[in-house]
Amino acid sequence: MSGRVGDLSPKQEETLKLFREKVSDILPQIEDDDHNLLRWLRARSFNLEKAESMLRNHVNFCKEWNIEYIRNEWKAPEVLEKYMIGGLFGEDKEGRPVYYEAYGRIDCKGIIYSSTQADIMKNELRTCEAILQRFREQTEKHGRRIDDLTMILDLDQVGLGHLWMPFLNVYFEVLNQFEANYPETLKRCIVINAPSMVSVGYNLFKPFLSVDTRSKVKFCGGNYQSKLLEFINPDQLPKHYGGTAVHDGDPKCSAKIRSGGKVPKSYYLKEQHLSGSSNLKKVTVGYGAKLELPFEVTEPSSGLRWEFQTEKDDIGFGVYRKETSPDGKSKLVEVVATSRFSCHMVPESGVMECDQVGTYVAVFDNSFSWVKSKKLHYSVDILPPDTQSTSDP
Incomplete structure (x- = not known):
């Protein structure tokens, strides 16, 4: 049994019922339906106590970070809007949204020198909330529940500079919060243009990924186009990645998928003093x-x-x-x-x-x-x- 609505064993059905009772006091603060509750149960292998703890921690996390404000009102600093990476574009063959991230094109030192860790975290949380909103839009569009995504991680141009620990420490914290607060939202992650050194970097990231998440990561080399087309129709895949889609004449669809770049030193905060x-x-x-x-x-x-x-x-x-x-x-x-x-x-x-x-x-x-x-x-x-x-x- 998959642990999803319509595919539950009798024991899973009973666990879902007990879970709803145990968290009844916080249901008004979350998306209260069986699909969402089952995400937390699947993330903890239907262990009732662990799933309850995870969900309660999530509610506290949302309050601590004021997620509603980040989702609806918060404005990212200009440097993050211009030079962070990633974005949603199109859908896969099953209607899931597709998220692209070109890690090799981020200026790790530039981002750290020009942004606070809190702003970087809020920027990533805003992205996670945008993905949840896209799930709702895709569910309405296709008339069936869609609550996970396909991710394309592009490692072209990745080098040793992308293993700079001050940046990785922030990235690891983002991964920690993604695993803890947005469980069961990844269907697959296809890693493309993986260099020979990728095993070094991946070994750094592995401890921050659940066993289930690791099983969803698939590596491809430079000849990845046919693999992507197994999951994504050509008109939904940017031309830059082997499809036919363009946006405003741009084969990289950069207006939708932020492509990073060198951060000008004029954005650096390193020499600024604390306000107090x-x-x-x-x-x-x-x-x-x-x-x-x-x-x-x-x-x-x-x-x-x-x-x-x-x-x-x-x-x-x-x-x-x-x-x-x-x-x-x-x-x-x-x-x-x-x-x-x-x-x-x-x-x-x-x-x-x-x-x-x-x-x-x-x-x-x-x-x-x-x-x-x-x-x-x-x-x-x-x-x-x-x-x-x-x-x-």
């Missing part, structure tokens, strides 16, 4: 250590705002809330997941809404480094409910 530089504190976070900063929030819907930069190397950052367990013990609950930021290149900043009163702890984490201390410049403060903005975390 007059209030910055400077500390050294020792190797293998963490800096924990507690803040008391006395009014619901207050904001916790941060900005920071290191002088050298990356550092982790996350936010926790103190809670008291039934046995009276205090524990820290993660509310903004800890991520590593290459903030020695570009300052990082953000804001979150504190929907509960209590003690929040901002944590700068250098525990992963056993040899390097980090010189950190930071500002973290509380914004009253009537002044803080939660629309653009």
Whole structure:
């Protein structure tokens, strides 16, 4: 049984029923139909407890990142609009949307030097939400449920520069969030123009992909056109990739599929100062250590705002809330997941809404480094409910 609507075993039917009951409190916050609920169950092999945890984490993630705002209102910085890669174009023979990404054409250093990690993540989340919208459009167009896609990953021009770790760390975080929050949306990924060094890069990416996702990745060399035409009709495949489709006379359909390119240095943020530089504190976070900063929030819907930069190397950052367990013990609950930021290149900043009163702890984490201390410049403060903005975390 595939685990999809109309193809469920009796045990899967029962699990779906129990799953709906267990997550009934959050159903108003998601797309409430069996097709969507089954995505989360399939992603966890119909393990009820794991699927519930995954879905609840997703709801919290959407709130943390204000996905509705990103989907409907957020505007990406100009440099990301012009020089990031990827885009949707056409459909495969089964009506699925097709997403193209020419990884070899991205300027890894240019993107990192000119963008914050938060903006890069929001840009990719906006793309994921656009894909979900395309699923809905294709479902309406074809009169049957369509909820996964075909991806074409073009590795032409990929070199060692595309394995630059500051960029890969951001890319890995994007992959992590895609796996955790957009499960079961990939039908197949066809990798074309794969160079001989691709095994090195793929081995770096593999740990961030589920076993199921890895099974959907197929590699082709330079003679890939016939393989693509097995899945995509010529009029839906850009002429550049062996089809007949053009857009505004462009065989690459660049208006739909962003093709990257060298980022002009005029976009670089590396020399910019933090906006709160007059209030910055400077500390050294020792190797293998963490800096924990507690803040008391006395009014619901207050904001916790941060900005920071290191002088050298990356550092982790996350936010926790103190809670008291039934046995009276205090524990820290993660509310903004800890991520590593290459903030020695570009300052990082953000804001979150504190929907509960209590003690929040901002944590700068250098525990992963056993040899390097980090010189950190930071500002973290509380914004009253009537002044803080939660629309653009």
